[in-house]
Amino acid sequence: xxxxxxxxxxxxxxxxxxxxxxxxxxxxxxxxxxxxxxxxxxxxxxxxxxxxxxxxxxxxxxxxxxxxxxxxxxxxxxxxxxxxxxxxxxxxxxxxxxxxxxxxxxxxxxxxxxxxxxxxxxxxxxxxxxxxxxxxxxxxxxxxxxxxxxxxxxxxxxxxxxxxxxxxxxxxxxxxxxxxxxxxxxxxxxxxxxxxxxxxxxxxxxxxxxxxxxxxxxxxxxxxxxxxxxxxxxxxxxxxxxxxxxxxxxxxxxxxxxxxxxxxxxxxxxxxxxxxxxxxxxxxxxxxxxxxxxxxxxxxxxxxxxxxxxxxxxxxxxxxxxxxxxxxxxxxxxxxxxxxxxxxxxxxxxxxxxxxxxxxxxxxxxxxxxxxxxxxxxxxxxxxxxxxxxxxxxxxxxxxxxxxxxxxxxxxxxxxxxxxxxxxxxxxxxxxxxxxxxxxxxxxxxxxxxxxxxxxxxxxxxxxxxxxxxxxx
Amino acid sequence: xxxxxxxxxxxxxxxxxxxxxxxxxxxxxxxxxxxxxxxxxxxxxxxxxxxxxxxxxxxxxxxxxxxxxxxxxxxxxxxxxxxxxxxxxxxxxxxxxxxxxxxxxxxxxxxxxxxxx
Numbered sequence: 001x002x003x004x005x006x007x008x009x010x011x012x013x014x015x016x017x018x019x020x021x022x023x024x025x026x027x028x029x030x031x032x033x034x035x036x037x038x039x040x041x042x043x044x045x046x047x048x049x050x051x052x053x054x055x056x057x058x059x060x061x062x063x064x065x066x067x068x069x070x071x072x073x074x075x076x077x078x079x080x081x082x083x084x085x086x087x088x089x090x091x092x093x094x095x096x097x098x099x100x101x102x103x104x105x106x107x108x109x110x111x112x113x114x115x116x117x118x119x120x121x122x123x124x125x126x127x128x129x130x131x132x133x134x135x136x137x138x139x140x141x142x143x144x145x146x147x148x149x150x151x152x153x154x155x156x157x158x159x160x161x162x163x164x165x166x167x168x169x170x171x172x173x174x175x176x177x178x179x180x181x182x183x184x185x186x187x188x189x190x191x192x193x194x195x196x197x198x199x200x201x202x203x204x205x206x207x208x209x210x211x212x213x214x215x216x217x218x219x220x221x222x223x224x225x226x227x228x229x230x231x232x233x234x235x236x237x238x239x240x241x242x243x244x245x246x247x248x249x250x251x252x253x254x255x256x257x258x259x260x261x262x263x264x265x266x267x268x269x270x271x272x273x274x275x276x277x278x279x280x281x282x283x284x285x286x287x288x289x290x291x292x293x294x295x296x297x298x299x300x301x302x303x304x305x306x307x308x309x310x311x312x313x314x315x316x317x318x319x320x321x322x323x324x325x326x327x328x329x330x331x332x333x334x335x336x337x338x339x340x341x342x343x344x345x346x347x348x349x350x351x352x353x354x355x356x357x358x359x360x361x362x363x364x365x366x367x368x369x370x371x372x373x374x375x376x377x378x379x380x381x382x383x384x385x386x387x388x389x390x391x392x393x394x395x396x397x398x399x400x401x402x403x404x405x406x407x408x409x410x411x412x413x414x415x416x417x418x419x420x421x422x423x424x425x426x427x428x429x430x431x432x433x434x435x436x437x438x439x440x441x442x443x444x445x446x447x448x449x450x451x452x453x454x455x456x457x458x459x460x461x462x463x464x465x466x467x468x469x470x471x472x473x
Numbered sequence: 474x475x476x477x478x479x480x481x482x483x484x485x486x487x488x489x490x491x492x493x494x495x496x497x498x499x500x501x502x503x504x505x506x507x508x509x510x511x512x513x514x515x516x517x518x519x520x521x522x523x524x525x526x527x528x529x530x531x532x533x534x535x536x537x538x539x540x541x542x543x544x545x546x547x548x549x550x551x552x553x554x555x556x557x558x559x560x561x562x563x564x565x566x567x568x569x570x571x572x573x574x575x576x577x578x579x580x581x582x583x584x585x586x587x588x589x590x
Contacts, residue, residue, distance in 0.1 A: 006560050010567045019568065032566035050562060085566075101566045103559065110555050117558060118485075119551040120498040 004110065009100040016070040016089045016097045023073060023087070032085065032101060035075075038361075040067050043397055045358055046075055047144075048085075052116060058139045060085070061147055065397050076397050078147045080116075080138040080177060081109030108150075112138065112177060115188075124195050129172035130165060130419070132157075132412065133197030135189055135212060137204050140180025141301045142326040145227075147355045148405035149203045150175060151394045156412040158393070166416060167424040178204045180300065180326070182211035189216045189223075198419075198427070201411045203227055203404075205300070205325065206273040213238050220427050222418075222434055226411035227404055228351055228372075230276025231452055237431045241414070241454035242407050245277035245350055248371040249284035249321065251458045252348045255471070256369055260346040261318025262290040267308055267332070268323030270297040277323040277350060285321075293317055302328050305335045312341065322349040330359045337364035353403030357463050365463040372403040373456040374443045375468050386442035410446055413439045414454075484530035485554065489515060490523050494532065494546065502536070502545040 012019060022029045024037045024046075037046040041064060048060040062077025065084070073087040083105035090098045124131075134153060137143050153173055161170045174195050178185035185208035192200055199222040202209045209225045213234060217223060220237050228243040264285050268274030274297060282292050294315030296308045312320060320341075324332050329349060336342070348369040349356075354376050357365045376387060390401040399405075418433035438447040447455040461468040484490055489512070496511055497503060508520050515523075524544055527533040532550035536543045 004556065004559075006556070006563045008560075008564045008567050012568050014568075022568070029568045030566050031562075033568060051565065052558075052562070099567060101563055103563050103566075105559075110552060110559075113555040113559060114551045117551070117554060118491075119554070120495060 003104055003106050005102055005104050007100060007102045009098060011092060012097050012099050013095060014097055015095050016091050018095075019089055019097050019099060020070045020073075032087070037064070040064060040073060042067055047359075048075075058116070059143065061144055061399075063397050063399070076395070078150065078399050079143045081105055081112040082150065083109050108175060111175075115177065115191075120191075126196065127172070128169060130167070130169040131172050131174055131195065131197045132415070133189075133192030133195070133200035134173055134175040134408075135178060135185060135192065135200050135202040135204055135208070136175055137180045137208070137326070138175070138177035140178075140326075141328055142180040142205055144330060144359055145326045145351060145353075145356060145404050146203045146408075147399040148402050149408045151390070151398055152401060152405040152409040153201075153412055155390055155393060156409045156416070160412070160416045166419045171412075171416070178208045178212075180205065180208070182207045185209070186211040186215035188212075192216075193219055193221070197221070199224065199415055199430075201226055201408065201415065203408050205271065206230060206232070206276075207271045210272065220431070222415065222427075222431050224411050224415065224434075226407045228407070230273050230280065232272075232276070234451070236435070236451055237427075238451060239434055239448075240452045241411055241448070243350075243371070243373050243456070243458060244280070244453070245323070246280035246284050247458055248350050249281045249348065250287070251371040251460050252369050253285055253288040253290060253319075255460065256319050256346045256348060257288060257290055263293045263315070263317050264290055264319045264321055265294040265296070265312045265315045265317035265345075266292060266321045266323070267296040267298075267312070269300040269302075269325055269328055271300065273325070274323045278321070281321050281323075290319070298324075298328070300325065300328060303331050305332045306339075308332070309336055309339045309341060312336075312345070313339075318345060320345050320347040322347060323351065324349070325351050326356075327359075329356055333360045333368065334364045337366075342367055351404065352463075353405075354400035354468065355402045355404070357468070358400065362463075362465050366465060368463040369460070370403070370463070370468070371458045371460050373446075373458060374403045374406040375459055375461055375470060376400055376402060377468055377470060378443055378459065379470070380442065380444075383442040406443070410439065410441050410443075410456075413441065414446065414448060480530040484526050484532055487523070487526075489519075490527055493520070493523055493527065497533065497544065497546045502543045504541055504543055508544075 023033050024035050026034055031050055035046050035048040044064050049057045051057050058080050060077045061079040062075045065074030065076050067073050075085045086102045088100045092098050137146055157171045176188035176192050178188055189212035193216050201224045206229050213223050222237050224239040229240055266278045296311050352370040414437040417439050418437045419430050422429035422433050435450050444457055449455055460471045505520055509517050528535055532547055533544050534547045
């Protein structure tokens with residue numbers, strides 16, 4: 001992977017230790033030094049707002065790598081593009097330092113920036129590869145949910161290519177960012193089609209996926225929603241996999257209600273995912289003998305949940321169902337914990353995995369329930385090997401190979417299986433095969449049943465201080 | 474590379490030139506005449522002038538075909554622009570003297586150097 005390295009350096013009238021102390025302190029030193037983080041220590045998550053225009057910014061999501069006080073800060077990041085930022089501080093004299101900043105990135109990063117700058121997607125000439133489009137939220141509120149998505153996809157690409165690719169063509173992944181916005185999703189989906197992609201695998205909200213399908217569905221290429229979603233109708237080339245809210249709530253509700261009580265308050269982002277998930281959740285809760293006593297919906301991109309938390313208190317709920325997504329979910333759980341909600345309620349969150357847990361913080365996340373098709377800690381020989389491969393390829397400090405990003409991996413494995421067992425370039429047969437695709441994975445056998453359902457075992461877990469604790473059910 | 478990036482950035486700033494670039498995205502290689510036909514409000518001289526700016530900025534390549542000149546998008550132009558943009562961001566990541574002076578606290582510095590830190 002070709003890497004570009006850019007650097008800037010400057011002398012500064014501050015001692016190295018004083019300068020190091022300003023990192024993460026929010027004192028307005030620079031956009032980089034104003035990073036949001038807890039401790040400046042290896043493995044800790046960090047998010048940084050980068051100005052990209054007069055009134056525009058994006059968020060870099062990553063983790064600290066090697067850090068040496070007063071000398072070195074390394075940040076490895078996956079979003080909005082994969083790369084590394086390094087701060088090096090050297091003493092020049094008493095109260096004087098030289099600071100150097102380097103940015104490393106690859107052509108994926110350059111492509112992201114080109115897109116953001118408004119450069120149109122150019123048609124690409126055929127390079128003898130089998131192009132797979134990856135429509136991903138690399139920026140915006142949803143991004144934090146997808147931090148490890150591309151890492152996971154690359155693992156699948158490696159596996160599939162090692163096995164001969166698809167009809168002797170290696171897979172080439174082309175990623176595009178919907179910026180958590182359905183209008184952008186439609187434009188980027190069109191760009192992916194123009195780039196010669198034979199399928200689009202989506203790690204975006206249901207709203208973005210629906211917009212992409214409306215724009216490019218007529219091309220008949222398989223459009224695959226990989227993440228947890230509320231389901232929905234569509235033509236045969238629109239495939240919706242991932243977990244289903246009805247099954248997630250069924251898996252968790254009895255155990256939660258036994259601990260807390262039968263009254264539920266539902267909270268979610270106000271778009272079709274939540275409408276579908278809450279309807280399904282209500283059905284599942286009533287079967288378990290529970291009752292929905294309150295419901296709150298907020299726009300995607302909400303940061304202040306004080307009113308929502310008041311509403312939850314007021315409803316007298318024992319259990320909370322959250323269908324909030326990405327950074328909204330992180331903010332809500334942090335504020336709920338600070339407001340003392342954990343003493344009174346149990347929370348089930350439907351888009352909650354290792355990455356969201358780490359961003360929320362282990363104390364704020366403690367006790368939260370999740371029912372996912374995959375957890376990093378699943379105890380099987382195949383999963384241990386899988387996680388080892390992930391770490392070997394992406395490094396100890398990469399984002400966790402998490403539940404949500406794992407669904408992207410299985411989606412590509414299922415697609416490859418279907419494409420291989422169909423004649424080359426025969427889209428219609430590939431689509432039909434996708435309806436019955438089946439693959440042995442680190443989480444067990446996954447089997448598609450028609451275009452709108454993927455059969456997979458759900459695992460129930462609770463967030464503990466050291467990670468997810470898996471519960472048998 | 475930075476100079477080219479700056480030229481590309483300035484070339485992109487004009488809305489007509491952006492429209493011409495968009496047109497070139499949709500058609501692999503075009504003549505001046507085809508562009509003039511597409512943008513009825515812009516005369517031939519203006520189109521040629523825009524194309525010259527885009528060519529100098531490295532965003533468009535010109536190919537002579539007998540008497541005719543044909544234009545297509547340069548694959549490198551957007552890359553130069555992206556790299557120049559990123560270089561600006563990296564530069565802005567450095568602490569500025571002005572800001573550092575505002576956060577500088579002399580008392581702490583004295584006590585630190587007194588302890589030999």
